[in-house]
Amino acid sequence: MTSTQSKFPFLRQDFAASLVVFLVALPLCVGVAVASGVPAELGLVTGIVGGIVAGLMPGSSLQVSGPAAGLTVLVFEAVRQFGLPALGVIVLAAGLLQLAMGALKLGRWFRAISVSVVEGMLAGIGLVIIAGQLYAAAGLKAPASGLDKITGLPGAVVEAAGSTAALASTAVGAGTVAVLVLWKRLPKKVQVVPGALAAVVLATLAGLAFGLPVANVEVKGLLDAIQPPGLDAFGELANVSIIGTILAFTLIASAESLFSAAAVDRLHDGPRTEYDKELMAQGAGNTVCGMLGALPMTAVIVRSSANLQAGAKTKASRVLHGVWLLLFAALLPGALALIPLPALAGILVHAGWKLIPFRETVSLWRAHRGEALILVATAVSIVFVNMFEGVLIGLALSVAKTAWEASHIKLEVIDKGAGPVQAHLSGNATFLRLPKILDNLESLPQDRPVELHLTGLHHLDHACRTALENWAERHSATGTEPVKVTSGTH
Numbered sequence: 001m002t003s004t005q006s007k008f009p010f011l012r013q014d015f016a017a018s019l020v021v022f023l024v025a026l027p028l029c030v031g032v033a034v035a036s037g038v039p040a041e042l043g044l045v046t047g048i049v050g051g052i053v054a055g056l057m058p059g060s061s062l063q064v065s066g067p068a069a070g071l072t073v074l075v076f077e078a079v080r081q082f083g084l085p086a087l088g089v090i091v092l093a094a095g096l097l098q099l100a101m102g103a104l105k106l107g108r109w110f111r112a113i114s115v116s117v118v119e120g121m122l123a124g125i126g127l128v129i130i131a132g133q134l135y136a137a138a139g140l141k142a143p144a145s146g147l148d149k150i151t152g153l154p155g156a157v158v159e160a161a162g163s164t165a166a167l168a169s170t171a172v173g174a175g176t177v178a179v180l181v182l183w184k185r186l187p188k189k190v191q192v193v194p195g196a197l198a199a200v201v202l203a204t205l206a207g208l209a210f211g212l213p214v215a216n217v218e219v220k221g222l223l224d225a226i227q228p229p230g231l232d233a234f235g236e237l238a239n240v241s242i243i244g245t246i247l248a249f250t251l252i253a254s255a256e257s258l259f260s261a262a263a264v265d266r267l268h269d270g271p272r273t274e275y276d277k278e279l280m281a282q283g284a285g286n287t288v289c290g291m292l293g294a295l296p297m298t299a300v301i302v303r304s305s306a307n308l309q310a311g312a313k314t315k316a317s318r319v320l321h322g323v324w325l326l327l328f329a330a331l332l333p334g335a336l337a338l339i340p341l342p343a344l345a346g347i348l349v350h351a352g353w354k355l356i357p358f359r360e361t362v363s364l365w366r367a368h369r370g371e372a373l374i375l376v377a378t379a380v381s382i383v384f385v386n387m388f389e390g391v392l393i394g395l396a397l398s399v400a401k402t403a404w405e406a407s408h409i410k411l412e413v414i415d416k417g418a419g420p421v422q423a424h425l426s427g428n429a430t431f432l433r434l435p436k437i438l439d440n441l442e443s444l445p446q447d448r449p450v451e452l453h454l455t456g457l458h459h460l461d462h463a464c465r466t467a468l469e470n471w472a473e474r475h476s477a478t479g480t481e482p483v484k485v486t487s488g489t490h
Contacts (some may be wrong), residue, residue, distance in 0.1 A: 010313035018320030019311035022193040024306045025051075025066055026328065028351070029330060030217060030336060031344035032067040035133060036075035036295060038084060040217045040336050041225035044313050044329040045294040054285035054297065055315055059278030061271055063257075063264040064318045065285055067295040069351040070121075071249070071255050072294035073128045073146070074387045075295060078245050080144065085293070088229035092290025093237070094249040098283030101254065107275035110258040116257050116364065116371040117394040119357045120378025121252065124390055126355030127383050129348055135171025136345035138166045139215055146383040152385045165213040167343045172203050172214055176346025194306065203343035217344070219337040222329045227293040248388035249296055257282045257299040262426045264304045270313075302351070304325015371402050409433045411440050420449035420484075426456030431463040441471055449481040 025047050033043025050065030056183050079087055101107065122148075131149035135142035138160040160166035176199045207214055261273040278299075285297050307317055328335075357375075364372040378394030385393070391465035407429040413450050421444055429437065444450055452472060454460060472483035 002456025011316065013311045013313050014316040015320065017307055017310035017317040018324065020192075020310035021064055021303055021307045021312075021321040022328075023197045025064070025303050025325065027200045027339075027344065027347055028069070028194045028300075028302065029067055030073055030339065031347045033157070033295060034217060034341060034344050035069075035072045035129070035136070035348050036067075036293060037079045038087065039220050039225040041180055041220060041222050041329060041333070042294045044222070044325055045292055046289050046297045046324045048322050048329065049285050049288045049292070049294065050297045051318055051320075051325060053288050053322075054281045055280035055318040057277070057324055058274065059281040060261045060264060060273040060299070061315045062304065062307055062312055062318070063261055063278075063299045063301075064275075064307050064321065065257070065282065065299045066303060068130060068253075068256060068300050069197060069348060070125050070355065071253060071296055071298065072348070073132075073382075074245070074248055074252065076132075081234055082239075082242060082245070083233075085227065085233040086230055086322060087295075088227070088290050088293035089236060090242065090246050090249055090290070091227065093246045093288050093293070094296060095243040095255060095283045095286030095288070097246070097250045098254055098279055098286060100283075100347060101250075102276045102278075102280030102283055105276045107254075107258060107277075107279035110255050110275070110279075111254055113206040113395070114371070114374065114398040115259075116368075116375040117378055117391065117398050118255055119360055120375040120394050121255070121382065121391050121487075122355040123357060123361075123375065124379035125387070127379065128342055128356075129352030129355070129473060130315050133173075133348045133352065134234065134343040135141045135485065137170055137342045137349065137424045139169040140341065146386070146416060150383065168212045168380065169214045169340075172207065172212065172340050173346040174344035175206070175347070176200070176203050176343045177350050180347065180350045184451065196350075199347065200339055200343050201347070203340050204338050207340045208338070212340070214340045214342055214448035217336045217339045217341060219333055221333055228291055229293055244388055248391070252387070252391065253282065253286065253296055253298045254279060260299040260301045260304060263301055264299075264308070266310050267305060280327045302354075374398055374401065403430075404432055406430075406449065409437065411437065412413040413440075413444065420451045420481075421445060422451045422453065424453045424456055428459040428465040429454075429468075430456050430459070430461050434464055434467055435463070438467060441468075441475070444475070446475060447480055449485045451474065451486065452483055453486045455486060 008281060029043035029047040030040045033040045047066040054065040058101040117226040128146040128149065130217055131153065132142045134153060135156055140156055140159060143149050160170055179202055181197045181199060183191065258275055258278065259279055266274055289295065289297055361375055363370055364375060374394060374397045377397055378390060382390030406428060409425065409429055412424045414422040423444065472485050476482050
């Protein structure tokens with residue numbers, strides 16, 4: 001055995017896996033950047049940082065980070081509202097927040113976020129991505145809000161039908177989606193080439209061969225695209241609305257990365273993810289991305305599962321994939337200018353579709369209807385309002401549902417026909433169940449002695465105690481013994 005093999009026993013497997021991940025990441029990095037409304041090169045910068053910076057750090061050894069489809073909606077809104085120079089400041093601040101949260105060991109708390117909220121978030125993002133990229137596939141300008149994107153689609157179809165260029169562009173986009181869907185059905189040998197790469201190459205060749213009137217990716221060059229945020233951009237931090245955007249970036253990027261880590265852990269037998277260290281790795285990567293004025297990064301399940309399926313054994317594969325992206329961006333930037341924009345739109349429509357958890361929603365509906373409703377409500381809120389508020393609505397509904405379930409209470413009435421009527425309350429008496437408790441107690445006879453037993457309660461909040469005392473004082477009719485209340489020791 002050579003010394004290299006003894007130092008790096010899995011180098012051959014990791015080298016092969018890194019090439020596969022590079023080929024999967026390349027079209028996604030460019031596609032996410034274009035969909036986010038920033039230069040294509042910035043997507044590659046984030047992929048490079050995700051591979052080399054986050055890749056070298058401890059946390060999760062096999063998941064791969066880079067620009068994520070899940071953040072395109074948020075980035076597009078931020079760039080539209082605050083301008084491209086401010087993006088670096090937002091990503092830098094989010095990265096520093098992630099580093100702080102990791103240092104304070106808050107990573108594991110993200111596992112406490114309801115899965116239905118996260119899946120609802122991804123479904124909402126998926127819907128907005130699909131709606132927006134359908135315009136891009138036809139070469140049309142998409143409306144700003146998620147709701148306008150969806151309601152404007154019929155008009156866009158009419159507009160596209162009357163234009164040869166729009167029809168050619170749509171055909172390229174539709175062909176890309178078709179290749180991605182059919183690629184999974186081809187022999188395994190063919191599938192060694194990632195579907196997204198094959199789709200982009202075929203679309204590029206079709207565009208060149210037939211001289212199609214479609215728009216291609218605009219290329220600035222790597223160094224021209226990197227714009228570190230200036231002092232003016234840092235002045236934006238005085239704006240209250242930018243703070244909300246930073247919190248949204250932090251919350252969503254962290255949740256997506258740590259949920260991806262949990263999913264990746266289920267796919268392999270190697271070391272488990274250390275959540276706080278992984279959060280710090282993501283924070284370090286985003287801090288560097290922010291300094292370079294690039295897109296935010298998260299761990300991406302598509303790249304991570306490709307890494308595992310390709311036989312990766314250590315973090316060397318993800319670091320090497322970052323090196324290949326860097327070499328491509330430095331040596332072959334002109335190749336990007338050949339890629340048709342509708343092909344990238346097709347890739348993102350497909351990525352958006354995969355973000356919508358159809359199977360999970362059906363199984364949730366069968367087993368936990370409340371959770372399924374939270375998932376749908378979160379997704380709809382993201383489409384109708386915006387990303388951050390949609391997630392907050394989902395979290396609020398999740399907390400309300402938990403509080404409602406925790407305040408489970410039971411009233412048992414024992415009436416033997418003679419003597420006092422006995423009412424036994426058990427469980428948790430909170431203000432959430434107060435109307436129901438009082439309705440049941442007020443239906444008890446007023447002309448008979450009543451004994452109210454509270455000994456079975458685990459918890460009795462102040463609002464309930466006061467309401468029960470008031471009811472006991474006024475319930476009994478004149479001439480009847482007053483209600484006797486037996487309190488528990490809880």
